[in-house]
Amino acid sequence: AQKITQTQPGMFVQEKEAVTLDCTYDTSDQSYGLFWYKQPSSGEMIFLIYQGSYDEQNATEGRYSLNFQKARKSANLVISASQLGDSAMYFCAMREGGYQKVTFGTGTKLQVIP
């Protein structure tokens, strides 16, 4: 089974609108961390936001928020007030327990339309 599933290969959003990128995960660990990364066309991987499995509140970082639904094993990224510069690939990722390995999903390509 895939540990990280991103079911949206591509998404379009109008500039200034909000968009939700879906991510579901699979783990039997009680302690884990969830991450979102942005990869523009230039190629660098940019860390956006982190959610710990024991965190009771959803993480927020500026225009990014993580909608964490533990029972459903989902960790959706919400980008508010989309900007043209948000056009990029977005990857959901997970680190389980005490392991160092971070597992990434296949990504969602977001295109912001003027």
Place this chain on the structure above:
Amino acid sequence: DTGVSQDPRHKITKRGQNVTFRCDPISEHNRLYWYRQTLGQGPEFLTYFQNEAQLEKSRLLSDRFSAERPKGSFSTLEIQRTEQGDSAMYLCATPGQVNTGELFFGEGSRLTVL
């Protein structure tokens, strides 16, 4: 700037040749990670170092791959007898905050094997 420098940024080689990539974290980190990203996929874990000790290796790291971190600072990843399937972006990363575990990636070394 993530504080991780990788060299070379691009490498084109013929099948069967050896290549070496270098990763230089700007500041000291006891952990260093190598990932590989092929087209249309998220990064995949290859290996990680705690200081100079290589503590975990993915099964993706065949016998043709070797990684070192001789003084616990910079690291090298060598691929011997390259194959076309080795064509990918090779990413180096260092950890962010200890209690969250996010990774900060370098800009990567893109390998093309002809």
